[in-house]
Amino acid sequence: MQDTAHHPPSRLATPSTLADWIRLEQASGVGCRTAHLLLGAFGSPGAILRAGYAALAAQVPAATAAALCAPISPELAQLLDVTANWLAQPQHHILTLHDAGYPALLRHIPDPPLLLYIKGRRELLDAPMVAVVGSRNASTQGRANAEGFSRALSEAGLCVVSGLALGIDTAAHEGALRGAASTIAVIGTGIDRVYPARNRALAHRIAEEGCIVSEYALGTPPVAGNFPRRNRIISGMTAGVLVIEAAAQSGSLITAQLAAEQGRDVFALPGSIHSALAKGCHQLIREGARLVETVDEVLEAMHLSPLARQPAHAAPAGNEALLDALGHDPVEPDELLACMDGDAAMLAGELLALELAGLVERLPGGRVQRVVRMA
CATH class of the missing domain: 3.40.50.450 (Rossmann fold)
Incomplete structure (x- = not known):
């Protein structure tokens, strides 16, 4: 899977670009992995939707390519309208993966959500x-x-x-x-649903004093998976x-x-x-x-x-040995692990801290490379 985490962060998505994100996510056959593959290949949901069948079929199965080229269905049009109305309410927010306000740590997991629906104090995500x-x-x-x-x-x-x-x-x-x-509640339904119902009062309080986060489209019911x-x-x-x-x-x-x-x-x-x-x-x-x-x-x-303890983009202390081991050429994490003390989880944490500080770049295929900043 190609890495899309380093797409330049943008301001909040416009209504038209947000609709593109929702269309991508809702397309039949497009799961998180396929969406990230397409974003890596084309750059943005709008570019994916404009790419045409032939270009898409070179990346994904024919049925998925056809779904991405299909016109907007009445059901999807209704979802887009409902979402726009929901978003117009106070303290309702949607962040796309490419927005600057997207949580920094979450952006760098292997399969970050394309969209985050947020109700409440969005600043808590920082x-x-x-x-x-x-x-x-x-x-x-x-x-x-x-x-x-x-x-x-x-x-x-x-x-x-x-x-x-x-x-x-x-x-x-x-x-x-x-x-x-305060607190953040991450839920497994659409953000307009409360599950379990017994926590309805608590959910309302969190929406006022903290925030609620979901990756699922409005109206998504409780589904076990x-x-x-x-x-x-x-x-x-x-x-x-x-x-x-x-x-x-x-x-x-x-x-x-x-x-x-x-x-x-x-x-x-x-x-x-x-x-x-x-x-x-x-x-x-x-x-x-x-x-x-x-x-x-x-x-x-x-x-x-x-x-x-490190704010985003601040250089973490104590990682000089890892930076030295990285050298200046792309390297596999397993090669680093072989020459470093510690386990895989520790190495992953240190690499992520360096990546958030802008000192390491993650390349397609899982390799990493040191980023040298000019003085």
């Missing part, structure tokens, strides 16, 4: 963030831990990201709302993920796995060996997650993390 996730069927102690940790993290200046689910997510949002940095997929956004926007409680087979473990693959810090609270809700956290700890028992331990690690 804040340092930490995710707090866990079981829907949380224990009383787990909910208390999630509320207490999230409130303290928020008071310390870290915006808490979670998924608006029952249990740990709910407690995390409620705790973070009591702190200074969308919720694990939204987890990549929860981990992708944040510098670290804290798992409070998780069963052995848990969606929270998916979020933690994605976080590790994305080079994020992963933290887990231990629990009783007799508790089913501790088994997932203990598994994470065995696999390398940082065992934490206090908020201070999370804060200490987060404040040391280059992803959490």
